[in-house]
Amino acid sequence: AQSVTQLGSHVSVSEGALVLLRCNYSSSVPPYLFWYVQYPNQGLQLLLKYTTGATLVKGINGFEAEFKKSETSFHLTKPSAHMSDAAEYFCAVSEGQTGANNLFFGTGTRLTVIP
Amino acid sequence: NAGVTQTPKFQVLKTGQSMTLQCAQDMNHEYMSWYRQDPGMGLRLIHYSVGAGITDQGEVPNGYNVSRSTTEDFPLRLLSAAPSQTSVYFCASSYMGSYGYTFGSGTRLTVV
Numbered sequence: 001a002q003s004v005t006q007l008g009s010h011v012s013v014s015e016g017a018l019v020l021l022r023c024n025y026s027s028s029v030p031p032y033l034f035w036y037v038q039y040p041n042q043g044l045q046l047l048l049k050y051t052t053g054a055t056l057v058k059g060i061n062g063f064e065a066e067f068k069k070s071e072t073s074f075h076l077t078k079p080s081a082h083m084s085d086a087a088e089y090f091c092a093v094s095e096g097q098t099g100a101n102n103l104f105f106g107t108g109t110r111l112t113v114i115p
Numbered sequence: 116n117a118g119v120t121q122t123p124k125f126q127v128l129k130t131g132q133s134m135t136l137q138c139a140q141d142m143n144h145e146y147m148s149w150y151r152q153d154p155g156m157g158l159r160l161i162h163y164s165v166g167a168g169i170t171d172q173g174e175v176p177n178g179y180n181v182s183r184s185t186t187e188d189f190p191l192r193l194l195s196a197a198p199s200q201t202s203v204y205f206c207a208s209s210y211m212g213s214y215g216y217t218f219g220s221g222t223r224l225t226v227v
Binding site: 009041044102104106107 | 119146148150155156157158159160163165173205207209211215216217218219220221
């Protein structure tokens with residue numbers, strides 16, 4: 001069975017500082033991994049995904065994440081935070097390589113950007 | 116380019132009432148899912164479908180029913196609403212797993 005742990009339910013950074021949101025997963029098969037962003041009172045928007053191939057993946061809005069199999073991690077980073085990055089971020093895992101497409105989500109990390 | 120459309124956006128029910136949350140997608144996606152979002156718990160899968168006529172249970176299916184008569188529509192039915200079903204409900208669809216899911220804007224349901 002899959003599961004996702006997001007360390008830190010709230011993260012605050014200064015504008016222009018590095019953003020690091022942590023995600024560790026558990027999966028019995030090679031996982032597909034996703035990061036979603038949710039702005040207030042909106043649905044979830046896909047930021048980036050890892051399925052196969054290159055372990056460093058780039059997404060929208062300057063975010064990127066690196067799949068580290070040995071650490072079972074998929075941390076999300078952005079070199080320089082912008083005020084518009086303030087939102088809730090969710091990491092998710094699926095066993096897509098087996099044909100099972102259901103997503104299992106972490107509990108989310110709320111990012112605050114301090115001007 | 117509507118994507119995933121959910122209706123209604125807001126709903127207040129009394130305990131014991133029934134209702135249907137509507138979800139429609141226009142992307143010809145085979146996979147559709149319903150999630151509920153509760154504070155501090157992330158999103159939890161209620162029911163899902165891998166194609167018209169095929170549905171299955173997720174993590175938290177009790178108190179909910181679904182059907183999938185067409186590729187486009189995937190309604191979620193609350194049979195007898197309970198306060199524990201107060202939540203934000205999201206419908207999502209996907210072409211295939213490697214593409215990720217597209218989410219609707221959600222239905223905020225309050226059961227009093």
